[in-house]
Amino acid sequence: MAKIAYILLCHKDPEAIIQQAEQLTAVGDYMSIHFDASAAPADYEAIREALDHNDNVTFVRNRIKCGWGEWSLVQATLLAVEAAAEEFPRATHFYMLSGDCMAIKTAEFAHKFLDENDRDYIESFDFFESDWIKTGMKEERLIYRHFFNERTHKKLFYAAMDLQKRLGLKREIPSDIQVQIGSQWWCLRRRTIEWILEFTRKRKDVMRFFRTTWIPDETFFQTLVRHLVKESEIDSRTLTFLMFTDYGMPVTFHNDHYDLLLSQDFLFARKISPGAKRLKSRLGRLYASRDVDFQISNEGRSLFKFLADQGRSGRRFGMRFWETESSLGRERELMIVVCKKWHVAKRLVENVSKITDIPTIEYLFDEESTNLPDLGGIQSSLGKRTRHRRALMRMLFEYHESDRLVVCMDPANLDLMHDFFSDRSLTRLLQIECEFTDDYLSGHARRVGLAGERTSQATLDRLMPTIRNDITYEADRIRDAGFNRHFRIRQSDSAEINATKLTDFFRVSQDTAMQLAQTRHLFDD
Structure with missing residues (x-):
């Protein structure tokens, strides 16, 4: 021994x-x-x-x-x-x-x-x-x-x-x-x-x-x-x-x-x-x-990094404007769907692609595996997509031969939103506000590495308020940014109320907007 x-x-x-x-x-x-x-x-x-x-x-x-x-x-x-x-x-x-x-x-x-x-x-x-x-x-x-x-x-x-x-x-x-x-x-x-x-x-x-x-x-x-x-x-x-x-x-x-x-x-x-x-x-x-x-569970280092970041007031560096001389084009319309629950946004934009002729792309700045066409390598990694964001978006407009395009983003990508809103193109933003149960937040902590499968419930209970506050903080930052053409739908609102917002955001008929608001299992976890 x-x-x-x-x-x-x-x-x-x-x-x-x-x-x-x-x-x-x-x-x-x-x-x-x-x-x-x-x-x-x-x-x-x-x-x-x-x-x-x-x-x-x-x-x-x-x-x-x-x-x-x-x-x-x-x-x-x-x-x-x-x-x-x-x-x-x-x-x-x-x-x-x-x-x-x-x-x-x-x-x-x-x-x-x-x-x-x-x-x-x-x-x-x-x-x-x-x-x-x-x-x-x-x-x-x-x-x-x-x-x-x-x-x-x-x-x-x-x-x-x-x-x-x-x-x-x-x-x-x-x-x-x-x-x-x-x-x-x-x-x-x-x-x-x-x-x-x-x-x-x-x-x-x-x-x-x-x-x-x-x-x-x-x-x-x-x-x-x-x-x-x-x-x-x-x-x-x-x-x-x-x-x-x-x-x-x-x-x-x-x-x-x-x-x-x-x-x-x-x-x-x-x-x-x-x-x-x-x-x-x-x-x-x-x-x-x-x-x-x-x-x-071995989540100590990822927890420290996460919690230390929350303690900083200026938590991001100043925005990086790659290709500030370029534009998506005055005649083009970029519609950004922002939601922390990625599956909710994905269900909505999947339905958009089915019942409208608007091209849709899921979390291209957040998921390496997002399905994108071959654009000469610029689409090959998250780093390249983010660095050459405007060039990438122009090529996507051209690939789909459309002047309208819907993309999904995580609420953490405020710098990207600022960049696109500063462009000469017409940019709209739809913020989907979901309800977050403790069970969902526990699963979220495990998915992003803040907790492991064996993390004790006591540790999760202590972590839960911080995660919830972080999600609220990201949502508030978007609202405080004062973007023009900023629309919000809520899980707690009726389909009729949300349909009104979707009509204005997508510029579609009331019937089409109602179909979108009634997307099957839209807010289910």
Whole structure:
């Protein structure tokens, strides 16, 4: 059965470290601690005093001072790994943690998971080919030697790098290794750890190279694991759930994130807020629990993106006017049918195509699979359709040999509506206002990835008001835009009232409009 040796690098909050160590070792797992040598001596003494009696905890004897982005972080990790490998011969897996991490599954679940999946878990992507690094330096991290810390000695850091550039001191990467990059939160098997430690003793050239790279904790273990272990035995992901904001900062979890964290397909989570006492208490008790049934839906990242977007007031960039010099044509009439329930709009426009001679097209800016004629490739992807929206629409008018055209759009496409209404052509907009039951909104959340099949009802209940408000917000934005020739039909109105609106929108007879208003199962879900 799997037994985990946790590798903990820490520098503060001795109370939390003691609690974390006691919770993770209470069920028979182990911990090796490196406490930063630059931290308060009294804090280290408090940790030693509290944990020295625990046979499942060991400490790095020769602690070092660590700095963000420096080799010292890798060196401290290696010291902790060596101590764990020596002290805990029964450890089958070594799991990298920080003081901000906490288990979001039981030990029983974690051990069973590792027993059933004989592989190493570490993010490792090709350093040069992948887009893992979003901003800042890339190859400069490797090809120049870094002797100063960019955060604490910024001027010296960049002066040293500029000097190397001017003198042409670019260095070669060891020829037999392919540098990888990824998260530093890994879980490796004992055999892999032993191979890494042996490699560090034999390959002094590689060690010299990494000692002067920048942020080596994102490349050292990632590179060595790929070098030493068969690809089929590596799962290129971390078992620690973490998210980042748009500004590159880690998302912090608080007391009300307990259910969300437990539903993610990970063993640990980072970062837990120091002030989230109730969350820490609940997660601490969780690790030693037994027979817990986890409903894994794994919607955390999509939920965060969705909910973070709702918190912004200027949620879209300014409109992009592709081909502003072009026009659909003064004589042409574009009729836009807007509805959040796509099936409702599709039923209506299908009936329009049956009983009138007006060409209709469904959600061409929202669905890749929309049935479109071959227009020379401009129709081949959503990106192209949106970028060349006016050219696409002109070609559709010409293809159908008509001066009238009906298209469907999602209410979120306000920028497209603004663009078409600014054209010299005659643009009309029909907004279909539907009723949204909780059951429908639950299904909508699953369809768009905000929830999974196993998402708990409690999570859905908390999410429901936000989704409902978002739909209302989109509808209100369209009304506030003040478009001319803006018509609305409502599910709650009678067919007679809606027929009057449809007569004006489509410019058809009252009888034809009534047939449209009475479209079979129009508002059914």
